[in-house]
Amino acid sequence: MDATAAPSTATPPRRARNAGATREALLAAAQEGFGRKGYERTTTREIGEAAGVDPALIARYFGSKADLYLAAVAAERLDDDERVGPVDDSQPFADLDQVVEVVLRRTARRGPGPILQALVRDDASPEIREAARARIVRRMVDPVAAQFEADGADRPVLRAQVAVAALLGVGLGRSLGWFDELHATDPDDLAALVLEALGRPD
Amino acid sequence: MDATAAPSTATPPRRARNAGATREALLAAAQEGFGRKGYERTTTREIGEAAGVDPALIARYFGSKADLYLAAVAAERLDDDERVGPVDDSQPFADLDQVVEVVLRRTARRGPGPILQALVRDDASPEIREAARARIVRRMVDPVAAQFEADGADRPVLRAQVAVAALLGVGLGRSLGWFDELHATDPDDLAALVLEALGRPD
DNA sequence: CTACCATGTCATCAGATGATGACTTATGGC
C-alpha cells in the first residue's frame, strides 16, 4: 500500500500551523455562536466547522467548551474600557459603594452582559452558571460581606448576598427596561438611591 | 371501602391505573420543571421521575416533549392562583409587605416561574415580555408606589420600581441558587430582611 | 368467566454531544 502516496492526493493546504491564529479563529467562532444561539445550542462541532478547525483543538487550547465560553466572554471585555472599577477585571471591588456604582453604570451602558445573562438564563449550562456565580461571589459578595462584618452587622454574609442579588435585580431591570422611571433614571442617581437602601446593614 | 378502590388508601405501591391522574401528574411535573429550569434543560426522564410515572407515558398522553411543554404552558394560566396574595390573580397586592412575602415564597416553591423568566430573558417574545411586565407593574409596583407616596417618600414611583426590581433580583437569586446563605435562608426570614432594607422610603 | 382494550413497564434504539488519546505532520533549533 502506498502509504506515502495515499495521503498525498488529499494533502490539501492543511491548516497553517499557527497556534495563535487557530486560537483566534476558535474564539471568534465561539463568540459568534454563543452570542447568537446561546451556550447549549452551540456545539463544539459547529464552532470547529465555523472556525475551519478541528473541534478537538478546543480541548487543546481552552480545556473544554465551558472554558472556551469563558474565554469568549473575557475576550469581549477587552474592547471595553470601563475604568470605574479595578483595572484588572478579576480584582475584587473595594466596597458596596463601588460595587453599586459599577454594576449600575455597566448595565446602563451595555445591558445585562454575558455574565449576568449566564447567571439568569435557564439555558446556561451548570459550568457556566457556576463560573459566573463564583466570579460574582469573589468580586462582589465577599468584599461587601467583609465590609458589613467590619461594620458589626448581624449576619453579614447573608446581608451581603441579599444586597448583591437585589442590586443585580435593579441593574437587570433597568437595562431591560422593566419600569419607566427606573429605566430613565441616571445610573449615578440610582446608585445613590440603591446605596441608601442597601448600605444600612444595621 | 377497600372493594373497588384497593389503592384508595393512598398512592398505592403500584401506580393506579388512572389515565387522568397520570396525565395530571405529568403536567404538574412538567410545569414545575419547565418553570424552574426551562425547556431544554428539563428532560423527559426527570419529568417522569418527578411525576412518579414512566416517561414513556409522555409520548402516550401528549405525543412528545414539545407537546407536553405546550400543554404545560396552557395549563399554567389556570392554576396560577397563589393563595397568599389576592385570590383573584389579577388583583394588585396590598402593600410592600405582602409583595415581598409572596414573591419570596413563590420563587422558593416553584422557581422563577414563567413570568419572571419571561421578564428576564432577552429572547422571549415581545408580547410575552410586555404582558409579564405590565402584570408586575400593576400588581406590585403600583401598590407599593401608592404606599410610599402615602408615607410621604421622595420620588415614590422610582423607589417602588427600585424596590420591586431589587426584590425580583433577590427572589431570582434565591431560587436559582446564586449564593449559599441566600439559598438556604427561609423565605419568611428573608422577607423580613428584605423588607427591612426596602421598606424605609424615608 | 373470558376476551379485549386501556394502562403501565421495560428494554432498547438512533442521534447528538463533549471529551480523549493515539496517530501524523510540519517547524524550528541544533
Added chain:
DNA sequence: GCCATAAGTCATCATCTGATGACATGGTAG
C-alpha cells in the same frame, strides 16, 4: 540535514436524550 516537539487529524468513547415498540397487567363489557 536531523529530530524533538508543537500543531493538527482522526477514530472512538461514554453519556445523555427523546422516542418507540414489544410485552405485561388490570379492569370491565358481554
